[in-house]
Amino acid sequence: MEKSEKKGVIDTWIDKHRSLYAAATRHDFVVSIRDGSVDLSSFKTWLGQDYLFVRGFVPFVANVLIRAGKESGETSDMEVVLGGLASLNDEIEWFKSEGSKWGVDFSTVVAQKANQEYSRFLEALMSSEVEYSVVMTAFWAIEAVYQESFAHCLGDGNKTPAELIGACNRWGNDGFRQYCLSVKNIAERCLENASREALVEAEDVLVRVLEHEVAFWEMSRGGQ
Numbered sequence: 001m002e003k004s005e006k007k008g009v010i011d012t013w014i015d016k017h018r019s020l021y022a023a024a025t026r027h028d029f030v031v032s033i034r035d036g037s038v039d040l041s042s043f044k045t046w047l048g049q050d051y052l053f054v055r056g057f058v059p060f061v062a063n064v065l066i067r068a069g070k071e072s073g074e075t076s077d078m079e080v081v082l083g084g085l086a087s088l089n090d091e092i093e094w095f096k097s098e099g100s101k102w103g104v105d106f107s108t109v110v111a112q113k114a115n116q117e118y119s120r121f122l123e124a125l126m127s128s129e130v131e132y133s134v135v136m137t138a139f140w141a142i143e144a145v146y147q148e149s150f151a152h153c154l155g156d157g158n159k160t161p162a163e164l165i166g167a168c169n170r171w172g173n174d175g176f177r178q179y180c181l182s183v184k185n186i187a188e189r190c191l192e193n194a195s196r197e198a199l200v201e202a203e204d205v206l207v208r209v210l211e212h213e214v215a216f217w218e219m220s221r222g223g224q
């Protein structure tokens with residue numbers, strides 16, 4: 001195989017954990033958006049919980065940004081992460097306008113258990129004990145699940161309700177896809193030089209991100 005065709009370690013892990021990856025990127029909630037059968041109370045639950053998640057995700061990405069400046073050795077890493085942080089700024093504004101559109105008052109939304117557990121997981125990844133390659137792998141997986149999920153809702157033959165297209169575009173657009181590929185390339189480059197221990201940890205963290213994402217989608221079933 002040519003070098004450009006060689007499968008990276010991340011794709012190897014995704015293949016190995018194919019059914020979990022599918023559970024995270026083709027969850028019933030996502031499929032219901034795509035086929036138009038989505039229950040709007042589920043959407044509102046997801047919206048409120050995701051707003052809280054994103055508020056906790058900002059410090060995580062800020063931590064990745066600091067490490068990209070200090071530890072990466074590649075100046076472009078910082079620019080990629082800074083782009084991600086900048087889009088989170090827009091995203092918070094988007095959530096607020098979406099909250100008023102759907103009548104979801106974020107000041108009264110309480111983080112559910114799956115959300116709290118995901119936040120605790122992100123906090124643990126912010127420890128300086130966790131290697132940059134491991135953090136980058138987690139960062140990629142978190143972003144990629146949303147990209148894959150919402151792009152699916154915009155794919156050929158979708159019946160996504162018009163009022164949910166904006167949400168799907170947020171993560172399903174081509175710019176976000178390119179950004180996820182940039183993050184993936186950074187993670188791959190780091191993993192190529194990582195120790196055996198770091199590789200084991202990165203695969204474990206990837207699996208745990210996918211599990212947290214599945215549990216996160218599951219909250220939408222509660223419809224509270």
Ligand SMILES: Cc1ncc(CNC=O)c(N)n1
Pocket residue numbers: 050053054057091142143145146213216
């Ligand atoms: C639970 C979850 N995972 C990933 C994302 C996407 N990243 C930033 O928006 C998100 N919003 N929520």
